[in-house]
Amino acid sequence: MGTFNRRLPIALAVALLFAAEAPAQIARVFLSGTGDDLNDCSNAGTPCRSLQGAVNQCPVNGEIIVMTSGGFGTATISQSLTINAPTGVVAFNARTITVNIGFGDLVTIRGLSMNGAVYGDTYGIDFNGSGGTLVVENSVIAGFQVGINTGASVNLMVHHSELRNNSAYGMAVGGSAVTVEDSRFENNGQYGLYLYGGRGAVLSSVSTGNGTADFDIRSNVGGPVATLLIDRCIASKSANGIRVDQNGTAAVTVRVTNSTITGNTTGLAYIGTGTITSYGTNQLWSNGTDGAFTAPNAARD
Amino acid sequence: MFARRVLRPMLTLAVLFLATQAPAQVARVFLSGIGDDLNDCTNAATPCRSLQGAVNQCPVKGEIIITTSGGFGTATISKSLTVNAPSGVVAFNARTITVSLGYGDLVVIRGLSMNGAVFADSYGIDFQGNGGVLVVENSIIAGFGVGINSAFSLTVHNCELRNNTTSGIASRGGASLMIENSRFENNGQYGLDVAIGNGIVRNSVSTGNGTADYNVRTTTAVNLPSNVIFDRCIATKSASGIRVEQVGQAAASVRVTNSTISDNTTGLTYVGAGTITSYGTNHLRNNGTNGTFSSTVARN
Numbered sequence: 001m002g003t004f005n006r007r008l009p010i011a012l013a014v015a016l017l018f019a020a021e022a023p024a025q026i027a028r029v030f031l032s033g034t035g036d037d038l039n040d041c042s043n044a045g046t047p048c049r050s051l052q053g054a055v056n057q058c059p060v061n062g063e064i065i066v067m068t069s070g071g072f073g074t075a076t077i078s079q080s081l082t083i084n085a086p087t088g089v090v091a092f093n094a095r096t097i098t099v100n101i102g103f104g105d106l107v108t109i110r111g112l113s114m115n116g117a118v119y120g121d122t123y124g125i126d127f128n129g130s131g132g133t134l135v136v137e138n139s140v141i142a143g144f145q146v147g148i149n150t151g152a153s154v155n156l157m158v159h160h161s162e163l164r165n166n167s168a169y170g171m172a173v174g175g176s177a178v179t180v181e182d183s184r185f186e187n188n189g190q191y192g193l194y195l196y197g198g199r200g201a202v203l204s205s206v207s208t209g210n211g212t213a214d215f216d217i218r219s220n221v222g223g224p225v226a227t228l229l230i231d232r233c234i235a236s237k238s239a240n241g242i243r244v245d246q247n248g249t250a251a252v253t254v255r256v257t258n259s260t261i262t263g264n265t266t267g268l269a270y271i272g273t274g275t276i277t278s279y280g281t282n283q284l285w286s287n288g289t290d291g292a293f294t295a296p297n298a299a300r301d
Numbered sequence: 302m303f304a305r306r307v308l309r310p311m312l313t314l315a316v317l318f319l320a321t322q323a324p325a326q327v328a329r330v331f332l333s334g335i336g337d338d339l340n341d342c343t344n345a346a347t348p349c350r351s352l353q354g355a356v357n358q359c360p361v362k363g364e365i366i367i368t369t370s371g372g373f374g375t376a377t378i379s380k381s382l383t384v385n386a387p388s389g390v391v392a393f394n395a396r397t398i399t400v401s402l403g404y405g406d407l408v409v410i411r412g413l414s415m416n417g418a419v420f421a422d423s424y425g426i427d428f429q430g431n432g433g434v435l436v437v438e439n440s441i442i443a444g445f446g447v448g449i450n451s452a453f454s455l456t457v458h459n460c461e462l463r464n465n466t467t468s469g470i471a472s473r474g475g476a477s478l479m480i481e482n483s484r485f486e487n488n489g490q491y492g493l494d495v496a497i498g499n500g501i502v503r504n505s506v507s508t509g510n511g512t513a514d515y516n517v518r519t520t521t522a523v524n525l526p527s528n529v530i531f532d533r534c535i536a537t538k539s540a541s542g543i544r545v546e547q548v549g550q551a552a553a554s555v556r557v558t559n560s561t562i563s564d565n566t567t568g569l570t571y572v573g574a575g576t577i578t579s580y581g582t583n584h585l586r587n588n589g590t591n592g593t594f595s596s597t598v599a600r601n
Contacts, residue, residue, distance in 0.1 A: 033345045069368050069387070070345050071329055088389025090366045094328035113385055117362030118328035142383070142409070143362055164436070165362075165381075165407045184481075186456060187407055187434050206503075208456060208479045209434060234532075236501055237454065237477050260532050260558075263477055263499050283558055283580060284601040286499060286528040293601060 028063040029054050031091075033070020051075040051083070051093065066091040066111070074121075076100065077107055078129075085111030087138070096121045096144070103131030110137050117143025117165065124166070127154055136161055145169075147188070150176045152197070152224075158183055169194040170210070175224050180205055191216040192238070197224040197250070202233055209237040214264070217254050217274070218245035225250040226274075229257075236263040241287065244274030255279065255298065262286045268293060329364040330355050332392075334371020352376040352384070352394065367392045367412070375422075377401065378408055379430070386412030388439070397422040397445070402433025402453070409436045418444030418464065425465070428453060447471045448488070457483055468494040469510070475525045480505055491516040492539070497551075499528045506535040513570065514539045518546035519553045530556045537564045542588065545575030556580065558600070563587040569594065 030047035037053030039046035044067070048054040051072040054064045058081050066072075066085035074095035085091030093114045099107050114124045124141040127134045128151040137159040141147035147163040150156050152175035160182045163170030170185035170192045171178070178200035185192025185207040192207035192214045207214030214235035219226045233256075235241035241261035246252040252274030260283040261267040267284050268276050268291030278293035279300050331348035338354030340347035345368065349355040352373040355365045359382050367373075367386040375396035378384075386392035394415045400408050415425045425442035428435045428451040435451065438458040442448035448462040449455065449470045456479045462469030463486035470485070471494045472478045478500025485492025485507035492507030492514045507514030514536035517529045534557075536542035542562035547553040553575035561584040562568045568585050569577050569592030576595035585591050 068345075069331070069366055071327075088387050090368075090385055090387050092329050092364060092366055092385075113364070113366075115328055115362075115364045115383060117381070118326060118360050140385075140411075162438075164409070184458065186436060206458075206479070206481055209454060234479070234481075234501055234503060236479055260501060260503070260530060262501050262530050263479075263528075278601055280600060282601045283530060283532065283556065285530060285556055286554070 026059065026062070028065050029057045030065050030067055031072065032067045033072075034068065051097070054083075055081065061106075074098075080105045080107060082108040083110060083112065084108075087111065094119055094121075096123045097125050098123075099125060099127045099129070099132075099134050101129045101132035101134075105129070105132040106135075107132065108135040108137070109139060110135075112139040112141075114139065114141045114147075115143045120145070120167075122146065123149045125149070127151065127156060129154060131155075133157070135159070140164070141170075142166065146172045148172070150174060150178070152176060157181075162186065163192070164188065170207075172196070173198050173200065179203075184208075185210060185214065192235075194218075195226050195228055196220060197226050199225075199227040201229040201231065204232045206234045207236075207238070208234065211239065213240040213243040213269070214238045215242045215254075216240075216245065217243070217252055218271075219247055219250035219252050219274075221248035223248070223250055226252045228254050230254065230259055231257050233259045235259070235261045235267075239265045240269040241267045242276055243269040244271070244276055246272035246274035251275075253277070256293070257281045257300070259283075260285075261290075264288070267291045270294075327360065327363070329366050330358045332365050332367045332371075332373065333369040334373075335369065352398070355384075356382065362407075375399075381406045381408060381433075383409040384411060384413070385409075388412065395420050395422075397424045398426050399424075400426060400428045400433075400435050401430035402428075402435075403430060404432035406433035407436075408433065409438070410440060411436075411438050413440040413442075415440065415442045415448075416444045417446075421446070421466075423447065424450045426450070428455060442469075451476055451478070455479070457481070459483065461486065462492070463487055465489065468492070469507075470494070471496065472498045472500070474498075475523065478502075478529070484508075485510060485514065492536075494518075495527055495529055496520060497523055497525050497527050501530045501532065502534055503532045504534070507537075507539070508535065509538045511540065513541040513544035514565070515543045515555075516541075516546065517544070517553055517555050517575070518572075519548055519551040519575075521549040524549065524551050526552045526554065528552075528554045528556075530558070531560050532558050534560045536560070536562045536568075540566045541570035542568045543577055544570040544572065545577055547573035547575035552576070554578070556598075557594070558582045560584070562591075565589070568592045571595075 029041040032047035035047035041048035164186040241264040257279040267287035275294040330342040333348035336348035342349040542565040558580040568588035579594040
């Protein structure tokens, strides 16, 4: 108790500071490597210690503000909220974050440094539920089996993130919608981006050094079609730069523009009847076997 | 009196909280300019002081988190790990970091500010050993003999390689290379020197380097080709913008697209039988002598 009494002056000071303007309802909670989940984390002077603690105290649609570097542990998020770690803070997380939200829910994860290599969890971020949207930005997700995994009916947006050193896939999207921008898929064991059913676009991104394929787009028997646009991307240093794998009747359709496919064992690879169509604006060169785009090229609109 | 001070009890509390939650296994260690290598650096309140100290305490595949600005000294890294300095922290290093890995190892260096001009070490980062992959990002490597010397698979993203007396990056021995969003500035000889290797350079600038902004060559010692593609790059203010040097039978081949080569003494320079092929999408002008592309190919 004595220890707490000594904290009283600063706690009081901070409390007074906020008391004047604090509304009954708050929009944000604070998280720090030196916090405590038993705190009232709506007070910047008494932040939470764990991500789950902060999620529990965060109001629906509220924001979790990460104040200092630290390791924040596993969490399950089942409501709309934003996690905001600014540059200058390493918001470290070595365990799975599960996002399980419903139709119309919105979760934003901004600025995390996830590295699962020591514990070997299956997923960095496991995004499930039905009809929700997850935005991941300014984050590194490394060393898991799968960096980001989605269920079949969600909407994923990834911006300015690194998906690397995951033992299977940087990102695995099954049947959902995905938009990726300004991101890097590096040195994942099998696929950089794995889209098995679903639709999406990848813009201004790099996939390199992945074991089996930089971009692997496929359909499964009885599953949905897979459609992907690749614009201003690089696919390099993999067994396959872009690989389509159509199983059954659901079409696998990939279009590529302004992109470079180089330094792979095979540049463009086909399994089954999928197509990789070019807009005639790509560089396909210096692969062991370049392969060829599906003829004819498409005209830009 | 001391006990009445505010910080001490807060620190004590912090230590207690961390101590009770600390798992036996940790994934990260902390590094700070005011730390101590004798600390248990898995605790954010008791970080290490030197990069080597943090490397020694970091688990395999773990992460070194730099919490405050400081100078962190030379280090040898011989296992998979990540060094992570966030923006807002100057993680300064004036001596060589040696990365010596085996096949399948992965090292990430993120956010360092390296400046070797005072001590004049040969290399900023020397990537050697028997294999592995090194990723360097968000870093500045300046003032060494060679900024990054690489013998294996190297990925560089969002970095500045500048003011090194010889080369910004020297990639050799058939290593593969992936460079993006980076700048090679004012290096003594070459911005990028690929002495046998394959790779891609995108969205990058090489300028003010003594002999050539981009140098791609083969050697007689190893009979392997060099293939490098430049996409959305700039080469300016050097004796040569892009220079290929084919020595012996193995081809030195360069392809260029969406790029600008200007304000060099010579835009495109050939030594031996190497080729610089254009996709017809470049700007080659305003050099003392522009030179010409070997040929033009259609995009795919």
